[in-house]
Each structure stands twice: as structure tokens, then as C-alpha cells.
Amino acid sequence: MATPIYTPTNYELSEKVVPYICKHFGYEAFPGTSLAPAPCLDLPIHASVGMDQMVSTLVQAYCNPIQSGIDLGQLSQSLGPMESGLDVNREALLLSRHPSSVIGYLDMLAIILGKEDTISLWYLPGSLAWPMQLIIWQTWEDDPAISSALATNASRQWLPDICLPAGILSGALSIMHPPLYDAGLEPTIQHLCIMTHIPVWTGTILSALVNTWIVYWTFQLLASNLTTVLAL
16 A cells, blocks of 8 residues: 655645755756756655746746846835835836836746846746646635634634645745745744734734744744734
8 A cells, every 4th residue: 555645734845845946946047057856756746746837937937037227226215115006107107217128018937137137026927836726716715814814723724725835935935035035934933923012822823823834934924914813
């Protein structure tokens, strides 16, 4: 009888997925600089498909840089807090002040570069494999209010359900924005309570969630999301 595959349903899965995605990306994007990573035989097939599809799209985008000519530093100074991107007049004003050399619509995987070849955007249509998308949609349809109910029992089922696609997205983040990913490794329960002004007794809720929390950087998202019930 075949031994059943054990798939972690918490941060332990990210500890398997993220290194594989990083090593595979390095092997494909920079040929001859590293060895191909060993396949993750202890993960199910759909996990391998999801990881490899993410790596493939990241590599194709990285190998197709498009120069925008925009000074990202100056642009960031022009942006206000919580820009919606839906105000046509506001968008036209920003474009006139910071004209881009990109014309038309993007119809292929690419990275958009600012001045001094700084990557400002990864355009990755199709990066998340269909099985991963299906997991997300099914979980969302089961309880669309789950993101505002982190202190409920339902959230503890949502976390393991969404674990695999979130782990793959975490691997992508570690490549696209390493400082943000690294910053997400640091927060602890104590930091969360201080940053979100959560009463001490509520820390027990956080303690229970840590064991099933998906990826490290989602701690940071929770800490900065002051509109959730848990953070009030």
C-alpha cells in the first residue's frame, strides 16, 4: 500500500514551497549559475504544477523587460495616501507629470522598469495555476466574510484550506519583493498586539492562529489591516 502524502497546512508548507520556487527561478532565469532544484516528491502533483507554473511565468516576465522611463522616486512623492486609480482627471494629471514610454496595452508577460532599471511592476497573467485558483474561489464562496472574521472557528478552517496557493504566492513575493518578504519573517505575537493595540487577552486568539497561519508575511498584512474585527 502506498504511503499517503502528508501536506502541511500552515507555515511549514511555505518552508517547503518558497525555497523550491526561489531555486527553480534562479536555475531558469540565470542558466549555468546553479543546479536544478530537487523535485518536491513529498508534495501532491497539483502543488508541483502550481509551483512550476508560477516559476515559468516569473522567468518569462523577467526575461522581457520593458522600459517605462518613469522616475519612481518622483512618482511616489506625487502620490497621495490610498490612491484609487479610478479618478480619470487625477490619472491624467499624474501621467502628464510623469510620462511613460510604454504605449498601448500589455499583452505578454513582462516586467516594467523605471529609471536606473528598477523593477516597478511584474505583469504575470496566468501565473496562478487553475487548481490554485479553484481552491481560492471555492474557499471564498464557502464564506465570503471570512477575512473579517479571523477570530472565529471558520477562520481556522479557511487558513489550512487556502494554504497551498498562499504559499506559492509567498514564493513569488520572495522573488518580486525580497525586502517585504524578509520583513514578514520578523513580526511576532507581541509585535502584533503592540502594533494593532490588541488587548492582552486577545493575544490568546493570535496564539491559536499562529499554528495554522499560512505564510509569515501575512502577519504583516494582519498587523497593518486595522479594519478587521480582530484588530479593533
